[in-house]
């Protein structure tokens with residue numbers, strides 16, 4: 043597993059320089075990987091060295107007072123990388139966490155040209171590079187100490203930022219040799235710690251911003267305030283497939299505090315679009331004024347006529363088209379093993395079920411917003427964005443300003459869930475500022491935010507399973523359809539565990555904009571697949587955990603096909619762990635249990651969920667969750683992510699939907715769009731990690747996908763009704 | 779526009795705004811107290827919660843004209859140094875994920891424990907049910923409220 047020696051030469055891009063005021067600075071690439079400007083960082087799977095010094099994006103400063111500052115250039119969206127990534131550096135550097143200060147990197151386009159959110163990949167990709175950086179700094183400090191103490195460096199040891207020479211009893215602190223260490227050659231190779239010697243990694247460490255959040259400090263984009271700044275809001279078409287026909291702004295213009303009302307186009311002819319420019323409404327009306335409330339009122343007084351340019355889609359149309367699609371075979375299979383047709387024909391029992399889920403809005407608690415100050419040849423932006431580099435390319439093209447004159451500062455984000463990958467609101471802010479000739483902060487109302495999203499697509503999937511007389515799974519067929527793409531992953535479980543297997547995809551185009559939503563596709567397909575397997579296990583007369591484990595045994599011992607993209611042993615491992623920890627098989631009267639397991643974003647999760655019925659309503663008592671994400675960097679932070687994913691997954695499966703009527707979302711604020719609340723959250727969540735020493739993988743997403751099925755399977759036990767359509771509270775018997 | 783006298787976090791402040799301006803926007807835009815958050819504007823999410831005379835209210839739906847001459851406390855005024863038992867408990871339980879909803883959660887919790895020194899689980903979920911946390915930190919919030927009540 044972990045290789046304790048890594049090549050570290052100058053081509054690995056660690057750059058050392060003297061710190062102003064004494065001490066040393068190491069520059070490194072915090073993700074340890076090259077980013078391809080044409081592809082988002084979260085899909086970059088290859089580890090590669092950066093191309094140039096300008097791709098250094100993390101900095102480590104060791105002051106001559108011994109204080110270690112780690113500058114985190116990456117946006118923080120609540121996934122806690124601002125705490126966990128520096129922990130990895132501090133571990134190999136061998137300092138006390140209490141002496142580490144983590145700073146969000148400032149506006150610094152000279153030094154940071156690759157400020158990108160890594161999605162659930164940050165820790166996985168950062169692991170080696172962060173360790174090596176810490177170890178390199180430690181090595182150089184030790185070498186500098188050897189010169190100063192006039193002893194061989196091999197006789198020196200370190201602990202908590204102090205270098206010891208045991209034989210002579212001498213010691214010296216990192217701070218005392220930090221300035222001298224700058225002159226030590228950057229080593230070709232550094233030794234990394236044996237994971238069993240870790241003292242920071244694996245220890246509960248609190249969020250470095252916890253205090254500032256509890257104090258209400260201005261950390262978010264919406265909190266940005268500048269001298270002379272105006273407030274801007276937008277009015278977008280009320281329905282997808284519409285654009286502006288005419289505007290009557292006479293009443294709005296006359297209102298107090300209103301400076302201007304303009305139309306903006308963020309996709310003018312000839313401008314270059316990036317993958318992240320997903321946007322159904324490139325043309326907008328913008329209202330600019332002195333204060334938020336004045337602009338909000340003028341926005342209401344604005345009269346805009348809209349005209350239809352493409353179909354007015356309704357949820358009933360989506361239902362019809364997706365049903366139609368799953369009822370017929372596509373031209374090509376995504377994967378086919380064996381002979382599914384003849385296996386189904388010979389099966390003793392065939393089970394076929396169809397699962398549905400609606401569009402979902404991201405609904406980050408902080409609505410979309412951005413500050414922009416665009417002058418003749420410069421653009422300065424500040425706000426919540428997961429993909430600043432792509433935003434910069436778009437703004438450069440749309441505003442006609444060279445990229446090097448466009449700077450983007452990332453604020454802490456009031457939630458992301460994928461929404462802030464698509465940065466049209468940043469471009470809108472820049473265009474408004476440019477046209478108005480003043481610094482502005484663009485603020486979306488909640489209604490604006492909910493009704494112009496990059497939504498989780500609506501999905502439908504049909505599963506078919508064939509069992510032989512002994513209840514063995516001999517044939518499996520999955521056919522999925524969705525707006526802008528199918529939800530099916532052809533090479534995931536149970537592919538590889540069934541001789542006769544067929545996976546098929548359909549996609550339906552739509553003028554409703556969709557995009558990545560926490561654990562894209564997995565967030566739906568896991569609930570469908572794991573609900574279906576529960577039903578199949580029941581038809582086979584088998585315990586649902588044993589049924590799944592038998593399939594994993596098959597995938598371990600005699601896998602079908604070669605492209606199976608999961609590790610069956612790790613997958614089975616989390617199921618076995620949750621089985622043991624939940625005491626599966628011991629029934630408690632009145633408690634109804636459901637199980638589910640899923641693998642995505644490189645981590646494995648299995649869950650057992652307990653429901654009780656109170657006055658006809660289900661109440662989630664407890665969730666047992668087993669997780670294999672390799673080494674757990676920060677257990678407390680990891681648990682927080684897992685709990686959040688579980689609550690989020692239960693909430694959306696149970697209560698949430700975005701529906702459309704003639705292109706208009708039926709929900710525009712939280713009185714219509716139901717999100718899970720305190721009283722509906724599980725009473726307790728118990729998290730168990732598999733301890734296997736494997737290099738760590740992501741946790742921002744993996745706990746969400748399986749939980750919907752654990753809930754559906756428990757509700758089936760409680761009510762006797764299987765649930766096929768999300769949200770479950772719309773289904774008979776009416777729940778919640 | 780009209781003038782209003784307010785007492786915010788123990789200080790007398792005079793503001794000149796339209797009479798229908800919600801307290802939320804007076805705090806954020808006029809007084810630069812941006813710790814109080816905007817989430818929905820229609821009293822559905824709790825992000826904008828502040829205290830008026832010690833009671834938790836939704837500042838997005840409270841016009842300034844209804845607030846004059848009362849004592850307003852925002853997250854910035856809960857304590858000077860983070861020593862309020864609710865803030866301490868929030869740090870201890872490492873509650874936040876993105877953190878955006880937490881000022882509102884903290885203000886609702888602070889009002890709850892000043893009325894109820896020993897809140898039960900259902901007291902907590904009743905009081906906190908109007909505060910949405912999109913990141914799903916509800917279990918930690920519940921634990922932190924209990925700790926805060928104990929230490930208050």
Ligand code: FES
Nearest residue numbers: 817818819824838
């Ligand atoms: S912003 Fe006031 S309750 Fe949501």
Ligand code: FES
Nearest residue numbers: 876877911912913
């Ligand atoms: S911590 Fe993100 S909304 Fe509550």
